Amino acid sequence: MSISRNYHLKWDLALVDGLCLALAGVTAASGTGAAWLRPLRVILGLPFVLFFPGYVLIAALFPGRKALDGLERTALSFGLSIAVVPLVGLGLNYTPWGIRLTPILVSLTLFTLVVSAAAYWRRRGLDDPYYPVFHLSVPRWSEMGRADRILSLVLAAAVLFAAGSIVYVVGSPKTGEKFTEFYVLGPGGKAADYPRDLAPGQNAPVIVGVVNHEYAPVTYYVEVTAGGWVKDRTAPFQLTGGQKWEREIVFSVYRPQENLKVEFLLFRLGDTRPYRSLHLWVNVAPKLPGNAAVQLPPSPEVLGGPQPGNRKLKAPSITRAVYR
Numbered sequence: 001m002s003i004s005r006n007y008h009l010k011w012d013l014a015l016v017d018g019l020c021l022a023l024a025g026v027t028a029a030s031g032t033g034a035a036w037l038r039p040l041r042v043i044l045g046l047p048f049v050l051f052f053p054g055y056v057l058i059a060a061l062f063p064g065r066k067a068l069d070g071l072e073r074t075a076l077s078f079g080l081s082i083a084v085v086p087l088v089g090l091g092l093n094y095t096p097w098g099i100r101l102t103p104i105l106v107s108l109t110l111f112t113l114v115v116s117a118a119a120y121w122r123r124r125g126l127d128d129p130y131y132p133v134f135h136l137s138v139p140r141w142s143e144m145g146r147a148d149r150i151l152s153l154v155l156a157a158a159v160l161f162a163a164g165s166i167v168y169v170v171g172s173p174k175t176g177e178k179f180t181e182f183y184v185l186g187p188g189g190k191a192a193d194y195p196r197d198l199a200p201g202q203n204a205p206v207i208v209g210v211v212n213h214e215y216a217p218v219t220y221y222v223e224v225t226a227g228g229w230v231k232d233r234t235a236p237f238q239l240t241g242g243q244k245w246e247r248e249i250v251f252s253v254y255r256p257q258e259n260l261k262v263e264f265l266l267f268r269l270g271d272t273r274p275y276r277s278l279h280l281w282v283n284v285a286p287k288l289p290g291n292a293a294v295q296l297p298p299s300p301e302v303l304g305g306p307q308p309g310n311r312k313l314k315a316p317s318i319t320r321a322v323y324r
Helices: 012-030 033-052 051-063 070-093 100-126 146-171
Strands: 003-008 131-137 179-185 204-213 218-226 229-233 237-239 242-252 258-270 276-284
Touching: 012 051, 012 100, 033 051, 033 070, 033 146, 033 204, 051 179, 051 276, 070 100, 070 204, 146 218, 179 276, 204 218, 204 237, 204 258, 218 242
Parallel strands: none
Antiparallel strands: 003 131, 179 204, 204 242, 218 229, 218 237, 218 258, 258 276
């Protein structure tokens, strides 16, 4: 006689909520340097994005057991999760926080907690609510034939090998392409609203970010140049593999000029040439009433000296911006 049992998972919503909160804690801990938690973050993150949002939404919309069977609920949970997550990201794109790890994690966690609470409340009002049921039927070893025993052992070994392979791949990822991500954002932290039209001496803030994907610690610094003159230079900073650096940098230009190229140069400590470069085009002109013509003053070279507070820099031989 085979062993047959039914398992009713009446705390499924609490389990989903607990796994979401556990993912938030693991993500916060792995961001402080606990690299051994990253495989666990991947394991919890996949259902967090692909299954949990749709599951709690289906539980809230169809709390009764007879509304949908288990297979339909599973398929719809994956489908609705794929639909809900992009909508949450689209909404975050129009907020000051933007589409980043922390806002996405917080938003999806709040969505899951709120919707699961609504599903729990709707289940309480039903006589026959839905709870996941797992049916386990295993034949006794003594009742199995020789061929069935061999196949069972082979299947168990295959499952263990697949599970071990997944753990090994996640825990020891293969080193991919080595590069450094270098980007410039507008004052609001988005790829928009960059400084374009400036008055002489007006401060223009931007956000500069660097992400190390070199799989080794690297020390960087950033220079901002305009017209061959250094406008700002950051202090050297070191990033480990996967670490991000982001700061607000303010530059200003005193000489009126149209289509002035402002370059953001990323150096590795010890390099004489920029490792990465980005640029913005700005117009610098004084604000005059009416349509009065603006006569541009001669360049600093004609005047015989550099602008106050700036240092002459040999123009780098870079002809295009690199954005990784």
